Amino acid sequence: xxxxxxxxxxxxxxxxxxxxxxxxxxxxxxxxxxxxxxxxxxxxxxxxxxxxxxxxxxxxxxxxxxxxxxxxxxxxxxxxxxxxxxxxxxxxxxxxxxxxxxxxxxxxxxxxxxxxxxxxxxxxxxxxxxxxxxxxxxxxxxxxxxxxxxxxxxxxxxxxxxxxxxxxxxxxxxxxxxxxxxxxxxxxxxxxxxxxxxxxxxxxxxxxxxxxxxxxxxxxxxxxxxxxxxxxxxxxxxxxxxxxxxxxxxxxxxxxxxxxxxxxxxxxxxxxxxxxxxxxxxxxxxxxxxxxxxxxxxxxxxxxxxxxxxxxxxxxxxxxxxxxxxxxxxxxxxxxxxxxxxxxxxxxxxxxxxxxxxxxxxxxxxxxxxxxxxxxxxxxxxxxxxxxxxxxxxxxxxxxxxxxxxxxxxxxxxxxxxxxxxxxxxxxxxxxxxxxxxxxxxxxxxxxxxxxxxxxxxxxxxxxxxxxxxxxxxxxxxxxxxxxxxxxxxxxxxxxxxxxxxxxxxxxxxxxxxxxxxxxxxxxxxxxxxxxxxxxxxxxxxxxxxxxxxxxxxxxxxxxxxxxxxxxxxxxxxxxxxxxxxxxxxxxxxxxxxxxxxxxxxxxxxxxxxxxxxxxxxxxxxxxxxxxxxxxxxxxxxxxxxxxxxxxxxxxxx
Numbered sequence: 001x002x003x004x005x006x007x008x009x010x011x012x013x014x015x016x017x018x019x020x021x022x023x024x025x026x027x028x029x030x031x032x033x034x035x036x037x038x039x040x041x042x043x044x045x046x047x048x049x050x051x052x053x054x055x056x057x058x059x060x061x062x063x064x065x066x067x068x069x070x071x072x073x074x075x076x077x078x079x080x081x082x083x084x085x086x087x088x089x090x091x092x093x094x095x096x097x098x099x100x101x102x103x104x105x106x107x108x109x110x111x112x113x114x115x116x117x118x119x120x121x122x123x124x125x126x127x128x129x130x131x132x133x134x135x136x137x138x139x140x141x142x143x144x145x146x147x148x149x150x151x152x153x154x155x156x157x158x159x160x161x162x163x164x165x166x167x168x169x170x171x172x173x174x175x176x177x178x179x180x181x182x183x184x185x186x187x188x189x190x191x192x193x194x195x196x197x198x199x200x201x202x203x204x205x206x207x208x209x210x211x212x213x214x215x216x217x218x219x220x221x222x223x224x225x226x227x228x229x230x231x232x233x234x235x236x237x238x239x240x241x242x243x244x245x246x247x248x249x250x251x252x253x254x255x256x257x258x259x260x261x262x263x264x265x266x267x268x269x270x271x272x273x274x275x276x277x278x279x280x281x282x283x284x285x286x287x288x289x290x291x292x293x294x295x296x297x298x299x300x301x302x303x304x305x306x307x308x309x310x311x312x313x314x315x316x317x318x319x320x321x322x323x324x325x326x327x328x329x330x331x332x333x334x335x336x337x338x339x340x341x342x343x344x345x346x347x348x349x350x351x352x353x354x355x356x357x358x359x360x361x362x363x364x365x366x367x368x369x370x371x372x373x374x375x376x377x378x379x380x381x382x383x384x385x386x387x388x389x390x391x392x393x394x395x396x397x398x399x400x401x402x403x404x405x406x407x408x409x410x411x412x413x414x415x416x417x418x419x420x421x422x423x424x425x426x427x428x429x430x431x432x433x434x435x436x437x438x439x440x441x442x443x444x445x446x447x448x449x450x451x452x453x454x455x456x457x458x459x460x461x462x463x464x465x466x467x468x469x470x471x472x473x474x475x476x477x478x479x480x481x482x483x484x485x486x487x488x489x490x491x492x493x494x495x496x497x498x499x500x501x502x503x504x505x506x507x508x509x510x511x512x513x514x515x516x517x518x519x520x521x522x523x524x525x526x527x528x529x530x531x532x533x534x535x536x537x538x539x540x541x542x543x544x545x546x547x548x549x550x551x552x553x554x555x556x557x558x559x560x561x562x563x564x565x566x567x568x569x570x571x572x573x574x575x576x577x578x579x580x581x582x583x584x585x586x587x588x589x590x591x592x593x594x595x596x597x598x599x600x601x602x603x604x605x606x607x608x609x610x611x612x613x614x615x616x617x618x619x620x621x622x623x624x625x626x627x628x629x630x631x632x633x634x635x636x637x638x639x640x641x642x643x644x645x646x647x648x649x650x651x652x653x654x
Contacts, residue, residue, distance in 0.1 A: 019184050019268055022086065023193055025260035026177045029093055030200035031207070032257040033170050036100055036250035037065070038208025040163070042357040045343050046216060046243040050113065051106075051156040052583060052591035055340070059572030062339050064160050066564030068167020073557045076172045078307060078550045085176040086264035093258035095169030100251030103162035106155035107244035113220045115238040116583050116591065117231070117453045128481060129445035129472050169254075174556060179549035182540070184268040194540075195376015195533050202369040202529075209361030211249060216241035216354035231478070233502055234352035237452065237594040238583070241353060310550050318626055319542040320551065322619040324558045329616035331563035333609040336571035343575070344605055347596050348412055349514040350506030363518045364525045371529025379533055386541045387627045389534035394620050396531030400524050401613055407606055410517040412510040414598055415503070417454075417462045418469070418486065420580045421597070426461065426490045430597050432580060441486035442470045450584040452594040456504035457487040458497055464581065469499050538623070574604045 041062070048058045076088070181193050219227055220240040232238050314320055345356035379389065414421040414430065419437035423429050437449045447467035455466050463469035463486060466478075470485030479501045487497040543551040576593065578601040583591035 018264065019181075021260070022264055022268075023181060023196065025086075025257075025264065026089070026173075026181070027197055027200040029089060029173050029177070029257040029261070030197055031204040032093065032250070032254045033096060033173055034201045034204025035208040035211075035253060036096065036166065036204075036247070037170075038205030038361075039212050039246050039250050040065075040103075040166075040208075041205075041338055042209050042212030042342060042361075043215070043241075043243040043246070044339060045346065045353050046220075046241050047156070047159060048592045049238065050220060050240045050243060051159075052585055053156060054590075055343070055572035055575045055593065056569060057156075057572070059339065059568035059570075061156065061160050061163060062335075062568040063565040064163040065167040065170075066560040068164040068169075069171045069560045070167075070557060070565070071164075072168055073171045073175070073553050073560065076175070076553065078310070078553065084266045085172075085180050086261040086266070088172045089176055090258040090261035092169045092172040093254050093261070096166050097169075097251045097255035097258070099162045099165035099169055100247050100254065101162075102165060103159050104244040104247045104251075105162070106158045107220075109158075110155050112224060113240055115232055115240070116451060117238075128466050128474060129442060129447070129470050129485070171556075175549050175553040178540075178552055182548055183545075184270055186270075189380065190540075191379035191533060191537055192376050194536065195373055195379070198372040198376065198533060198536075199369050202365050202372060206361050206365035206369070208246075208250070209357050209365065211246045213354050213358035213361065215243060215246040216352070216357055218242035218245065220244075231501060234354055235350065236454075236502065237592075239353070310547055311554075313544070313547060314551055314554060317542060319538065319623055320555075322623045322626070323539045323542065324555055325619040326616050326623075327555065327559050328562040329612050331559045332567040333612040333616075335564055335567040336612075337605075337609050339568045340571055340575060340605065344601070345514070347598050347601060349510050349517075350412070350415070351514070359514075359518060360521075364521050367522050367526040368529040371526045372533060375530050375533035379537060384534065384537075386538055387631050389541075390538045390624055390627050393531040393535030393538065394617075394624060396527055397535070397620075398617065400527040400531075401617075403520070403527070404524055404613075405610070406520055407517065408602075410513045410520060411602060412506060412513055412598065415462060415506060415595075416460065417464065417503075417580075417595060418490075419464065420595060422461060424486055424489060426459070430580070430599075432597075434581075437464055437468055439486065439489075441489040442468050445470060452581060452583050454503045455481055455499040455501055457484060457490075457499040459487050459490050460504055461487070461490060462504045463487075463499065466499065471499060571605070571608065574608065575601060578604065 044058050044062060047053075047061065048055065177197070178194065181197075182190055185193055217234065218241055219225060219230060220242055222242045222245065341360055342353060342356040345351055345359065346353060351359070378384070384392070416422045416426070418424050419431065419439070421428070421430055423436075424439040424441060434449045438447070445467050447465065449464075449468070451465050453465045454462050455469055455471070456462055457469060463484075466474070466481045466484075469481065469487060470489075471481035472483040472485075474481050480498055481500075482498045484497050484499050487499060539555060540548065540552075575596070578597045579593035579595070580597050581593070581595045583594050585591045
């Protein structure tokens with residue numbers, strides 16, 4: 001009796017069952033890892049501008065996280081399940097913390113940020129139309145020599161390596177955490193617990209996006225640059241926020257998340273067992289642990305002897321394999337969407353990076369959290385079986401998919417930019433050629449067509465630079481430019497025509513369209529998240545108990561290889577094809593894109609998501625048919641077994 005009481009005490013921490021403590025610690029680990037992931041996604045545009053790289057290269061950086069997972073996920077999922085799972089999770093959180101530190105390191109190694117401006121390109125000039133005067137060969141040679149001495153141009157590689165390490169550290173948290181909960185919780189409580197974990201995976205990105213929104217408002221060289229001397233605004237395509245600050249905060253949170261797991265046990269009694277049952281299980285576990293200490297000394301092939309049989313069993317599991325196909329397609333669409341959604345809101349609706357990140361976080365993530373929690377609760381409340389869960393997930397997802405197409409109507413037109421989206425006379429025309437930036441009104445100005453230093457004319461048209469606007473005078477502070485011949489040539493006549501620094505604002509109709517778009521995303525996010533937990537339980541329940549950890553790991557592995565890594569790359573490459581004006585490096589090379597053709601951008605960005613998700617419903621239907629056939633077969637066997645059992649009873653009575 002005393003031993004039973006002692007056992008009950010050791011299975012609790014401060015009066016709380018250790019399974020609940022583990023669930024709480026795992027929820028915080030989920031929050032920490034997804035917070036850093038959400039923050040990184042929100043800062044991709046800032047990283048693109050800071051390192052002056054293309055969207056496709058940003059996609060490679062984003063996909064490097066999945067590469068890190070790919071390197072270790074199979075071994076961690078299989079071998080980790082046989083070792084001390086909480087401590088392996090703790091090690092993973094610690095690795096993620098140091099990875100965040102490595103990602104932020106380039107900021108402290110690089111020189112201060114110098115945004116692209118015509119004032120820097122034209123030495124001792126005011127960036128205006130200076131007839132028959134161009135850059136001297138001496139200046140160009142000097143600039144080229146300075147470029148060769150710069151060492152910060154490849155610093156983005158450190159961000160890439162840090163993101164790979166972050167992926168390595170994240171790999172044990174999901175498969176080992178879920179298998180630990182599944183092993184020691186009641187079957188009816190498992191969906192609710194997993195729903196709580198999924199809720200944490202939404203709260204994390206919410207905090208990450210809020211942190212990203214705040215950091216995007218702060219100038220990148222916070223504390224080192226005089227903000228009064230910065231002539232660009234938050235909505236400018238050259239603005240770079242303090243991207244490095246938030247990642248350091250995320251690293252600290254991951255380090256805190258690691259601490260509780262170092263004090264949790266390797267195994268626990270099954271939830272709901274009585275003290276006597278727990279005592280027997282404890283004794284059996286002690287015997288097994290003693291045997292395990294001897295077996296742990298054996299070679300590696302003793303641990304991995306079941307690897308091939310498990311793998312074969314998973315490949316011959318039709319529900320599991322079809323679910324992987326669904327995940328790859330849906331995950332590809334989701335990753336591509338979330339990676340470039342801040343950029344989409346910036347370009348489509350003319351918002352700053354900070355505003356775009358804030359709006360995405362506030363409007364989408366809380367309702368996803370509610371949907372996950374409600375989905376898990378309903379699974380527990382009504383004790384929904386696998387066949388019912390599959391049907392619920394399918395129809396909910398299909399309804400959300402059909403509503404998604406309304407996004408094609410919440411659109412804005414291209415901003416009028418002379419030589420890119422309109423002619424210098426004001427007629428609509430989209431041009432991907434730089435030579436269209438030159439016109440008769442600025443032909444005598446010897447302007448550079450590489451620079452992006454936009455000004456907004458009185459006629460409502462944006463010009464790529466004061467020089468290309470034909471402006472010949474300024475107010476001395478280079479914020480207002482006067483005597484602009486190209487503005488006058490567009491048919492605008494109001495005496496002394498002028499332009500102000502910065503791009504013209506979007507049409508007022510865009511704000512209304514943005515509200516419609518955000519309402520649409522709220523509805524879609526809630527509906528989709530409501531069916532996520534029932535869908536995920538189809539995967540979990542299609543696996544045998546001994547295969548769960550390994551099966552979840554292979555599922556994650558497949559999603560990393562076929563979705564997480566390639567999706568942001570080809571989404572980024574397609575978005576790059578819609579670039580109308582590339583920025584220029586100080587060395588003369590191509591930098592980050594400054595302006596996109598938002599009509600083509602919209603069709604590619606939304607269209608690719610629609611295609612990927614549409615194809616995913618083919619394996620969905622196949623799973624429903626297989627489960628229906630399986631259920632029918634099971635019912636027939638039950639009906640046959642009842643008469644046979646009655647006959648056996650009668651024979652025994654005789």
